[in-house]
Amino acid sequence: MRRSILQNFILFVFFVAFFGTAVTIQHKNLEKVKLNPPFIETWMLSGRSGELLRVLSLRYDLVVADFLWLRAIQSFGGRGMTNRDWKPIYNMFDTITELDPYFEAAYTFGNMVIGDEGGRQREGLALLDKGMFKLIRQYRIPFEGMYVAHWQMGDTQLARWYGRIAMKRQDAPNWVPRIVAYIEVKAGAYYIGFDRFLSNFLQGLDANDIHIQAIALEKIKEAIDKWNKELMLRALDEYTSRTGRLPRRIEEIAQEPSLQNYEVARMSKFVAAVERRARAMNREYAIHPDLRKNIAWPSREELEAPLTSGSLAKAGVKWEDLRNEIFHECLVKQSGIPEAPNGSRYVLNLTMLGYPWAKKEDKIVTEADLLDLLKNILRDVRAAIEDRRKMLGRTPQSLREVFYTDFNTTEPFGGTWKYDPQTGDFRSTSHPDL
């Protein structure tokens, strides 16, 4: 009897010691749990099925999510073959991602089903938003958000936001910043877009990768071109508002406020900046000779000007480390018509200028592009005349006989069209040689 009491006492002491330790550890664990709030409030059981299922699944939430995932795939196929109503599937993906918040495919596939197929981009983005903040190392989800926002919704500001998040993710490939820079330029954030493409070009130089250099160079030109055009188009609007008529020559808008004392990146400055540094770094060149076509090349003086004393450029330095100084050297404050980055000059596209439905950026183009446009018009009209000639068995008497209506297309350079009914020859007075 005494032995039993003693044994019970010892067991009791052990029980208190062990169980007390367990409760103490549990207390500390629970303090930690408080710091890590659940994905969605677990105890608000009404409303969304994900919250309820999370509790009911008793920690087998991944398995429940998997079965729902398989069901969602089948549902997607089934609805695709029947009513194509994807709305109910949103709840399914919402529930799956509630149960398994790290299931990347559920977010991306869900967005595809709801947004791409179902046309409910906002709901698709809501799903991506949810995943984006749970899968914080992966670029894929914000990248898809950028895709949806830009290419499906046409919301470049929103696309920029997603893009910026995507490019900072741990597993983002090196082409992601390039696409984000494209969106930046599209959204009018030219400084940022230019800076990103510049960085990309310098990385290409560091890696000695001519393919990357070529892409980045084209993108730099595109960014500067869009930057310039935005300023000029603003000036064009100011001019038409002020005078009530369209200009005939681009120089007429040079005095407008938008083209006074503005800051812009200049292509020739960029070329001079990198070439001068290449020399300081004991390199033969920065821009590969194969890539020098259609670039605004700087003057000899600009190329040979010494570097500023603060420049870090010297042999052995990485190009990427010179990004800041190159960036600042590319920027100029100026007034008047900006320099076209492709070595040509900006002109008014008179063909498009008067048409309200024409794309804004087509109203001011470079001379080289305008020449291409003129060539295209001449080629197309001549082909139409030839077709008509074959049909009639004779040369058409007028352009009206070719097009069944008056030929009203304005000559892009401001000249006139000349049609010779005797020979069927069609030319422009501004470029009679073409």
Next chain:
Amino acid sequence: MSKVLAIALNTFKEAVRNKVLYFLLIFALLIMGFSGVISDLSIAAPEKLIKDLGLAAIDFFGFLIAVFVGVYLVYTELDKKTIYTIVSKPIDRYQFILGKFFGLLITIYVNMLIMSVFFFAVLYFRDATDFDKVMKAIYREVSPGHYEPIGNPQIQYYLYHFKQLALAIGKGVATIFGYWEPMTHHLMRVIWMSGLGLAIITSFAILYSTFSTPTLSAVFTFLTWIIGNLCEDILRYAEKLAQKAGGVANLAGPDLMKYWFAQIAMHIVPNLALFDKRTEAVYGPWDVSTPNIHSVPIDWVSVVYGLVYVAGILCLASMIFNRRNFK
């Protein structure tokens, strides 16, 4: 110690004669095999499906074994009066309880190991019989874009699958002894952590069987398992109550009682969430500062928690069993 071991081994031998055990084991293996099949229905992450289902099956069927085998262990001894032959020997009652506990635990762990081998074999086999790998095994590229079969493609196809099956089983066995490939990295840790959670459930099954009938013990163990899985949700419930009232100080009446009841409950009931490392096994650790590899760091605090919790419950079971009158 030798007495405990003798009872444990005897309990193990007794348990493996239980037909329920085999039904559960076969069912678990079927589910794991099935996971290999349904993973083909998924358009993404097939490996994740196998892992989720396999790890969950090992854990859940381990729990079922603990319940259905555990609750009968003490009861059978009392019912068949075989307990008299044991207590009449120089064996303390706590040694009997410990022996029963370890015997049942060995049974559960042996079953878990069998399930694990099968689970790993399914994973390895699924990976080896990937369409590209099978095609590479039965066709060779003679020139870019041109392939010719190596022997009879049909025979080669079956031979390849048989070979991979044998290899997958071999790798499955090796994995439980420490071998790993990227897809099975640290999965054994997850299974051992599940095993520790099951040790708690087993100790509860033994505890309940010291004072109640098998049916009631099974119900109690089942409820303990449910509440153990909801432990962290109880905390959130208490937090929510306090939050709604604008702080604990503002709680009054039934809400205050509920709050304190929840506070006490969540400290006392086993927190089984601590032993669930399945999400980390599938996605890698939650800690953002660690690189994105599917490693599962050993959570020593949880291990200690599990061990002391089990020890505490076994002490309680022994105390109750000490007072038990066998008449």
